Amino acid sequence: MDAVELFFPDPWHVRSILDMVRDAENSEAVDPGVRAETVRWTRTEPAAVTGTADGIPGRAFGPRQRGTSAPVRDFAVGRPVPGRGWAVFERDPNIALLGTARDEPVDWLCAGQALERVLLQATADGLVASITSQPLEWQDIRWAVRDPLSAMANVQMVIRLGHGPEGEPSPRRPVAEVLEIL
Template identity: 75%
Template sequence: MTAEPLDVNAVTALVADAAAAPSLHNAQPWTFRYLRDIGVLRLYADLERTLPRTDPDNRGLHIGCGAALLNLRVAAAAAGLSPLVRLLPDPAYPEFLAEVHLCGTGPPDGALAQLGPAIRHRHSSRLPFRDEEIPGEVRDGLSQAADGEGAQLLFTGAWHVQSLLELVRDAEDREALAPDVREETTRWTHTELPHAAGVADGIPGEAFGPRQRGTSAPVRDFAVGRPMPGRGWAPFEKNPNIALLGTARDEPVDWLVAGQALERVLLRATADGLVASVTSQPLEWPEIRWAVRDPVSSMAHVQMVIRLGYGPEGPASPRRPVADLLDIL
């Protein structure tokens, strides 16, 4: 370890980048605590921001916090640091997700540092993409990004894309019959256009994208049947590029791994000029989650469905101020 811990301003900047990560319904379910005397930053789950109906096992919460952890590692590497990370360091406190020694020894991770500029440019795009294939070398780079974090990324064939679309519709039908799930979605998604000032979380109406004319891409409709004046319709790409992100096991530590892999893939995609949206909708129902898996692949547990392609960037979603996320001791 180096002798001098980081000052508060540097840590605040790192947490701001960490908090730019995606999360289920943009709930931003994370808090940080900096122990300045020893240069340690701790990541905790914010249990007041759980989604008990949509995410009863907190799988999505862990994935979102894992994505924030990856952003933290990228920002630290870009700042010339070599952080040392321990996942779930205290079994007695499962909400204590990771401990990051910011001033580890050795050179920074150059591959992660290169992704630093993508942190602020990555936004989910629920807009139509162009019907254009992703080159093989770009796909390989995305798969390597997932592999570098201990996860697997698999691009699905056309037949499986159709199966996924059917599973998305099945999940939508199940949600329509579950008022408690609909109420939770309504709480975290805002149909006002433009987005209400002062709201620092949830998904703004501008980020919903248009309603699909037909159903060809797995894009979640967060309006959930609510009226939304000014929102139009549009055809989406007929041959979407869909990838499944998965892990060998399905425990909290694997969800944190999946979150880091997801964000590394999304940052790599952003750096490569791609846009993306993710959906966990068919993964939120245990009865159909198993069917999302590609039966001819070796992927054991699918953690996220990712739509990738070329097209317009999505608008930024709001973020909570760092002062609400970071305690300094």
């Protein structure tokens, strides 16, 4: 099993990654299947109205961005979200790439464990993190996200780190409802 690498790209590569995020978002915007899946797993109305507690509630979407060219995924997909405000986001975000040398299930598991540690450390350090995974979801874009000078052949996650308001927590089911120990 290969190690997981956390890599902070140079500003030129960050710009390139943000361009790829924008390209992936444009692909998502014109793909009816992707849009339908996003709508299926997000809610813009309270659970009492929709009758389900599953999915990402609108209160956890965060504010809409204003005054920046750096893309931020908007789970509202053009739907109105009552009470959702605007915020100014940084023009040049701090991006970290978390990746592995190989792309097998064990590597995905190790990358997930490493992501958990990165997110916990960021929280402990007073930072806000968000996942910017759009370019990894498109096979024709994913390969270009990595830094060719790095041994990290497979980027598993693109993480945006910085200072900002703490986001709203999304609901969780009780552990007994989702885990069965045999």
